[in-house]
Every structure is written in structure tokens, then in C-alpha cells.
Amino acid sequence: MSRSKDRVMLEYKDFTITFESVLFQGVNLRINSKSIMLGPNGSGKTTIIKATCGLIPYEGHIYVDGIEVRKVRNYLGLSTNLEEVYSIGRKVKDIVYLFEEIKDLDADMFNILLKEARIFEQVINKPLYKLSAGQSSIVRLALTLSTNPKIALVDEPFENLDPARRVLIAKWLKEYFNEGIVTTHELDLLREFKDWDSFILINGKIYGPVSVADLIEANVVEGKVENAILTIELQEGKTLSFIKNAQIGAKLTHLGSIDRIYGVM
Template identity: 40%
Template sequence: MSLKGTRILKGINLVVENTVALLYGTNGSGKTTLIRAISGLIPYSGSIKINGKEVRSAKNLLEYSTNLPEVYFIGNTVLDTAKIVAELKGGDLREFLELVERFGLESKKVINKPFYKLSTGERSLVTLSLALFAKPRVCTLDEPLENVDPQKREKVIRVIRERVKEGIIVTHDKDLVKVFSGTPVYTMIEGELFEGIKV
């Protein structure tokens, strides 16, 4: 895959089925670019399929979800966005509010804010709540612990374990890799994918 004439991803071949795969790598290795391509946010060459449907022709896959913030710039406030997601994906808005509270945020304080007025920590937890409350069949999570207060990390990990049964979790955090021991792990280095942890 190339962006602005620069090749970012090189010969990626990955199949994730009925499991969660961890994608480990340093910042700038191409992890988020891959998730953005899977989410149909950027053009790509080759084939990316979710449940057998090519992403290019299935951007409204209701069974897929991600925590990438740009997916949720669709409402004036967090609550507006949650209502749209609930309507599109059949989620229960009460579950969204419950997740926000489980993550240690006061829902009444964050739901009426526009995204740009959330702190980085709040934004991470709100987008994760938006990604998970409708119980997607397939999910990609980009750095779900980034900017999350240490005292809230265990809550986040617990919810991810409960709700993400198939998909990809991107991280540069080796501690998260240890938490999900037994899960398939891949490392991305300069746009190339390798099985296992590579340093």
C-alpha cells in the first residue's frame, strides 16, 4: 500500500478467524495504517475482507466496529454520535452509558461534549465505548490503552476480554501482549508483518 507515493505496507497476508490477534510494533511501523485500511478509511491495493465481504464495497458492515476516532466524527456531541451508532447497529444506548461509567468516566459530564473538547484520555475511553457497546462480531482496536490512566487500565482490559471475540488489537505496549498471552501475536516492522514478537 502506498500513500502520497510512499510505500507504507508491504505484502501483508493475515487471516483472523474466530480469535483475536495482537499486532505489536513501534510507532510509525504501519499498524494504524493497516487498521484504517481494514476500516475502509483509506484506499488500498489487494483484498481486505470482513466476513467474506470486500471492505471497499462494504463500508457499512454492521457487524464490524473500530475505535478509530475519525469514524465517530458524525455528530455534534458524544451523545449525538452514540445515538447514530445505536440506530445504525442496533445497539442499546444504555449499554454505551454503562460502558462509559465502567471505564471510570462520569457519563453526564462527557456525553454532551463535542469530541474536540474531550481530553485525550476521555477520547480514548469514549471511542472504545462507541466501538464495543453494540457488541460487534468483528472488531479492530487501535492502541486501546493509550492515554488511559493506569488505574483504569484493568477495567479496559476486562471489558475488551468480555466483548472482543474476533478481530485485531494494535499495540506498542508489551504489557498488553503479556496480558493476552496465548493469543496469536504478530509484529509489524516498517510495514512488513512477522509472526510472533520481534524486537
């Protein structure tokens, strides 16, 4: 498919989400390549995916491939692994039948993926809600990827998985993910996605893009530092800078999880 040079995959304009308090305030952001969105617990990773799928109300605008999300119902080029999307169908195999009809899901690919993860027999005749958290996560990602989406929005695909399956999921994302966002708070698998962009969600703001290749070489230090690849505001008046090839600070990837970033202060 030819791509217009002006095409923007995902665009957020004055994007604001308010629950009891404001979570995102007037975010302006363009995402144009495969991106990892990192954020500590509660930073809004799931919320931004839900809003982009049109599942929750927001202020401002979200454009998927130039189309405002509010104006489309069931945009066929978009797929997500969010649980609420798969609450239809009694058993996993019923969800597969339905998605073959409505999303052109490739059932052969889905079956191959589940067999590769060694969970096919255990899950295919069960409802999604009866699966373990890890099994459900694998099934939902396999459903997402088997629809061969133009843009995929994948929330926390590595959660609740054993080390071997985490590596397998990283392999699937590298092979079958065309464009879109993957959210995570884990840092140790970043090395698998060196040619992707990264964004950091923190304290109601979204920072980036920075290439994952640069981010995994960065050390995190307190304060504003010249030549930093990224400077983020952790909380009112407290900043952290990400610097490449530095002899000071903590290596970001050594933190294991982005949740530990608060410990750098």
C-alpha cells in the same frame, strides 16, 4: 452462530499501501482469532486499521469475513474505535442516538461502561473533540464494544490512560471483544491476553501469528537462531529472533514498549 471451518475472519492478499514511499508491500496474511498487533511508532498500525475499515485506498485485497472491503459500504458486523468514524453528532449523547439507529448500539451497555470508567457525567454532554485524549479514547472504545460487533478493529486503546483505567480497558477487551484486532506498542499488558494471537508489524512486514502466551515468555536476541518462535527483519540485513526459555538476550516484556526493540541491536 455456526462458523464454517473455511471461514477467514480477516485476509490480506498482496496488500500494498504507498504514501510518499511504500509502507506495506505485497502483504499476505490470514487472521482467524483475537489478535494483538504490535508495532513501533510509524510501523503502520493505524494505517492497516484504516484500510480494513475502507477509509483509505490500498492495492491488493482485504477480505472481512470473505467480503472484499472495497465492495461493502458500512459492513454492519465491523466496528472500530477510529476517531474519524465518530465525527458525526454534536455531543457524545448524539453519537449514541445515531449509533442506536445505524449500528444497533446498546445505549444501556454504553452508559454502564462509561460509569464504570467514572467519566459518564464529564463526557456525555460534550462533543468528542472537546474531551481529553484519554476520555475520548475510552468513549470511542465504549461505543465500539456497545455495538456488539462480530469483528472489532481497535487502535491503541491504552494510550493516554492512567494505570487503573488501562487495567479496566484490558478487562473490557477480555469480556466484550468477540473477534478482531487490537493494536498497541505497549508490552506490559500482554499478560492479560495470553489466549490471543499476536502479530508484529515492522519495517513494512507483518510477522505472525505467535500466541501471546509464547511471546511473553520470549527473549529477543540478535541474528537468526534455530528453534526461534519468530524471526523478524528489523532493517536491511539485521534480524532479531524470539526464543522461549532462553538464557540469552533481553526478555521482550521487559522492554515495556515495542518501540525499544531497536535498542536490542
